[in-house]
Amino acid sequence: MDKVLGVKNLSKVYGPGCASCFELTGPEHDTNICPNCRSVVAAHDVSFDLYKGEILGIMGESGSGKSTAVKCLYFDHEPSSGRATFFDEGRQYDLFNLNAAQQRRLANHRFGMVYQNPHLGLNFDITAGGNIAERLLMSEVDNFSEIRGRATSLLSRTEVLPERMDELPKNFSGGMQQRVQIAKALVTNPPLLFLDEVTTGLDLSVQAAILDLIMEIQQEKDTAMIVVTHDLGVIRLLAGRTMVMKYGRVIESGLTDQILEDPQHAYTQRLVASAL
């Protein structure tokens, strides 16, 4: 099996940080705020491997650090320490030691990101088709009809009517905006896709359709994905393996059915028991 991503000891601290930050925070202290220097330990010591075609779930309540981990990997945030290696077409990239231009290139060409908030993933000043074209232009595709053709086929694949591609994203419903975001993320055929609470806040029927779409894409393209969610149903449906985070730490990880049926940590047991 091909490894796509290896993450080792990833940490992110907001604030000055001090020597006792990591000792005095975490699930056993019931906080991620260092009592000594008031820094927020958003994520600490996160390590995992991700293989081709695999969906890894990261589960936890808000503030657990699950989004932070993913945003560091997509270069939205700079990690405080740790290493991440991306394996792509026979090459290895030491993600946190790349310069800004190299990071942008990977984010635009080889990674895809879908945010909970479509305002983060889409440019609301340009049309749906324009959003997709923008990403292709950044990937050095500059033939107008090719761009238009790929935007059309991606939008139909994500079930956005192609005749609406010249409309602004603000005219779309929330579910539709997520579909445009997914189309935009997929247009460069990235081997690695990050999904950050993509169905949170959507109607159930819209959630189901988006999740089905994600599963189909994973099966069609063998894309490796990291799915961040607080929703046990999303984890059950999509993820083969799951990590559970609390106060910035990974408290438990394993096969998804094992995490849900035989959770080891008190917090995970409570979380699973509170499923609807």
Added chain:
Amino acid sequence: MNEIPILRVEGYSKHFELHEQGKIIPSSCDVNLNVYSGRLTALIGPTGAGKSTVLKGIYRTYLSTSGRLLYRTVSGHEVDLAQADEHSILELRRTEIGFVTQFLHALPRQATEDVVAQPLFQKGMGRSEARDIAHKMLAAMNLPERLWGISPATFSGGEKQRVNLARGLVSHPRLLLLDEPTASLDPKTTERVVRLIEDLKNDGVAMLAIFLHPDLVERMADDVVELEPPLSIEKVLKEIA
């Protein structure tokens, strides 16, 4: 018998630790058994003796408390399923080890033929080829063709169970774990399932099964392993102390 077992369970025990309630629930206790290719090993014992827990431990839905679950892969390597890394387990589930439970877990919007073909999709088989095989399996299970295109959500218990069996058998695993596969079937369908299981056995599939009815155990099992009810909590606590 001088044949090498495909699975050796040695001293397997499992208890659940419920943190919130501060309780330890003992389940399987010191289970020892062998499973062979082309043979069916039946697990028997009273309710609560941890029969299903053994199957879930082998499939790694449950983590083991102690013991070894030594599985011999198609390439001849021995893997301790209790210790193997998650990716190896996922790969074995995809290619070698199948599990048919009493309950069908399927999306309420997925057509029955796709529910059954799912393990083949995951192996990378093309949609139409996978569906053809799924159709054959559904026909063998005597599930009316008019039901193939709709979701099993509204099916009767027996129909759901046939779908579940079809899905478990379709990918032709080397080791098949069966948890009361005929529990809610009428006698005629039970006969069909029994014949299918016999066919699989003749094809060399190794099976570890729990059957509700003693007469099925009598008919189907080549080896029988009886589990004892678990020790009292106090005794478990003493053992792990």
